[in-house]
Amino acid sequence: MKALKEKQGIKFFIKSSFIALAILLTSVCCKAQEQLDFPFQGGSTVMTQFFKDSVTISPEIIQKKAIGVAIFKFTADVNGNIKKIIIYYADDYVLTPPLIEALKKSNHKWVIPNHEKQHDFIIQFSVYFNPPATGSKIIAAEFYKFYTHRRPILALNQVPVDNTTLLPTVVVNYDLP
Numbered sequence: 001m002k003a004l005k006e007k008q009g010i011k012f013f014i015k016s017s018f019i020a021l022a023i024l025l026t027s028v029c030c031k032a033q034e035q036l037d038f039p040f041q042g043g044s045t046v047m048t049q050f051f052k053d054s055v056t057i058s059p060e061i062i063q064k065k066a067i068g069v070a071i072f073k074f075t076a077d078v079n080g081n082i083k084k085i086i087i088y089y090a091d092d093y094v095l096t097p098p099l100i101e102a103l104k105k106s107n108h109k110w111v112i113p114n115h116e117k118q119h120d121f122i123i124q125f126s127v128y129f130n131p132p133a134t135g136s137k138i139i140a141a142e143f144y145k146f147y148t149h150r151r152p153i154l155a156l157n158q159v160p161v162d163n164t165t166l167l168p169t170v171v172v173n174y175d176l177p
Contacts, residue, residue: 076110
């Protein structure tokens with residue numbers, strides 16, 4: 001009887017050890033997923049506000065009542081400098097110059113992982129206008145004219161992404177006169 005209880009005790013100890021070992025290995029594997037800090041100094045909300053403040057809507061955009069999306073890939077180095085900017089997609093060229101200028105203003109604000117010399121980022125900008133209280137038919141007609149004559153910029157060739165970080169979308173609104 002005593003020998004039977006000892007065998008059951010040993011079996012229970014072995015089973016408990018295996019369960020504890022499985023939990024330990026699972027937690028180690030979960031820790032292996034590296035948690036990166038947000039790559040813009042100050043975080044996501046600071047980045048969004050920085051771009052909203054830095055984008056200067058051109059008179060051409062206002063005149064055409066242009067809205068749309070532009071997606072860029074850019075490379076930042078160890079010092080946070082932007083090395084190159086590539087347009088992946090833009091609803092129209094007219095949207096891109098102010099957004100590229102805002103990206104250039106973000107030099108020295110990017111933080112890349114410690115073990116890298118440079119890192120690629122993808123960022124999307126969505127540009128919209130705030131419609132005025134009056135004259136909505138005229139504005140709708142001007143917007144429709146822009147929309148039907150827009151010329152999207154497309155990446156037609158393969159674009160390697162490698163170790164690229166997708167950043168949150170920055171929404172930029174502008175007022176019409």
